[in-house]
Amino acid sequence: MTGAVWRRGPQAAAGIGAGTLVLGLGLLVGRADVALLGVAPLLAALWAGRPRARRTTAQPALTTVTTVTIEPAGGPAAPGELRATLHLDPPDEAELLHARVYAPGHRPTGVVVAATPRELALTLRTVRTGPQRTFHVDARGYGAGGGTAEDPVSVTAPDRLVLPTALPLGRVPVPRRLRGLTGPHTSRRLGDGNELRDVHPFTPGDRLRRIDWRTTARRSPHLDTLYVRRTYATAEATAVLVVDSRDDVGPDLRTWRGTGPLRVDEPTSLDLARHAAASVANALITGGDRVGVDDLGRRRRPLPPAAGRRHLRRVLHALALSSPRGTPQRRLRAPQVPADAIVYLFSTVLDDEPVELLRAWVAGGHPVVLVDTLPNVRGAREEHMRLAWRVTRAERDDRLRRAAAAGAPVVRWAGDARQDATLRLEALVRAAERHRSGVGTR
Structure with missing residues (x-):
């Protein structure tokens, strides 16, 4: 992994500029006391502008550049809230870490935290469905006193597929002509179902469990003819x-x-x-x-x-x-x-x-x-x-x-x-x- 590129921050640049200005002014007017006033901020800015690792020589080298990853919640999401987890792993030379989060249709949000590995929860509210853009993060580490800063690191989360939600409905229109041999609807043809069509004399092919013994006893006391209950078949739309x-x-x-x-x-x-x-x-x-x-x-x-x-x-x-x-x-x-x-x-x-x-x-x-x-x-x-x-x-x-x-x-x-x-x-x-x-x- 290549090392981070550290540059002087705005605080270090301001200290160098102010110290140089006061030192030059003291030398110009011949005032040693004024010139000495410019030496202190100049040396402090030059010293703070040197990136220093927060580890001893006995410790192994750790991170040399800020690592930023966005881990979205797995699988398709539903409209409402889209969640993700932001993982920040700052470099060894950083003391502060500044992260700025962008999302479509929302105002950017910034956060400054101590330069330690951490996880931050991200939440995005939307009523839109389909493929949606989510989070974009810019992160940057700052050295001691903000005198140095590394180049910003940008990461964009992958698009999320937001599935539509269903509104509970009652009955909805179905076609007049149904198909299939089974289903939740009653068709207009004979078959196994729950809705009675008629009572008919027993014919070859009728099932014995369909025999209506009460009707048979009433219409044929001598059991010369058996009567069966015929129903409408069920079908699906x-x-x-x-x-x-x-x-x-x-x-x-x-x-x-x-x-x-x-x-x-x-x-x-x-x-x-x-x-x-x-x-x-x-x-x-x-x-x-x-x-x-x-x-x-x-x-x-x-x-x-x-x-x-x-x-x-x-x-x-x-x-x-x-x-x-x-x-x-x-x-x-x-x-x-x-x-x-x-x-x-x-x-x-x-x-x-x-x-x-x-x-x-x-x-x-x-x-x-x-x-x-x-x-x-x-x-x-x-x-x-x-x-x-x-x-x-x-x-x-x-x-x-x-x-x-x-x-x-x-x-x-x-x-x-x-x-x-x-x-x-x-x-x-x-x-x-x-x-x-x-x-x-x-």
Whole structure:
């Protein structure tokens, strides 16, 4: 390991300058007493400017340069607090150690400690999801009296992947046509289940445990005919979560141009989309259904539908990585989804492509739920930005009306509307049940 480069600190430079000035002034005016006043700070500054090791000759050589490492908490994190541990190992010549910690969206924090090996806990608060930059540390050791200082050492922590959290939801819409031989829902075909379909005479292939002895004794006292209870089979639903990651905008209109930094205490549209998709996926997979994920901003293989808690972790990981790579290309056709699957589209609807894809899915017989993930936009002071937002909002409202007219219900997911989204999804489930049962609505 190469030795640290020690330089004179500002205190030593000030002492040398002051001593030289007083010494020169005394010599210039011929005053020996004044010249002697400048010798003391000059010698002290020169002596303090010599780096000295804090060890005896009998002790082995230890650290010769400040070692700074950042150890982040292992595994993906959840929104809220990101934690890491800062390890500082100062050189032998240092008496004080100054560390300055930077984090995106936060004010820098500095700390001065005694030059001994130590660990410091770092905490970063953020509501953002996906790959996030965390900590950057600059550390510097100072010699005796601050007369010398080594070159600063800079270390940047690796990016952390922040997974979206799921909001507890009740029942969510599922497709009308179910698939599979087992699952949490009751299908319209015969099979093993809990919902009674009818009582039918025994036929070859019926199971003996299905015989209804009470009905048999009532209808056939002489046991000429056996009657069995037939039930509806159970099945599972399939859902595909389509995240429109082509837009990642915040509540501040001035950041939509991509020049201003996004605040870490305000979720963007992509953060809301990840949060909404994670909530829907958790509700479906917890109920025993199958869920897949597709991303409109990236041309890659979608995550195929599956079930289980392990698959839920894969879904959350795929949602955290959903982000555009470069300029997204326009899709010539809608992404293919499995037959009889429901599509959840999470989009800001700032252009016509989501509406066109939605219409294609509806035309193919797939039920679609559009989740609006645009955050609550704050008004801008600039007149041209207010005018541009009025035009954009009018066009967006027109697209939402066209989506609703095409048969896709729109659910708002931003601010206080996130709490109302649970009631809205539950209302969609009840409306679908009334439609299937033939009950009229008022």
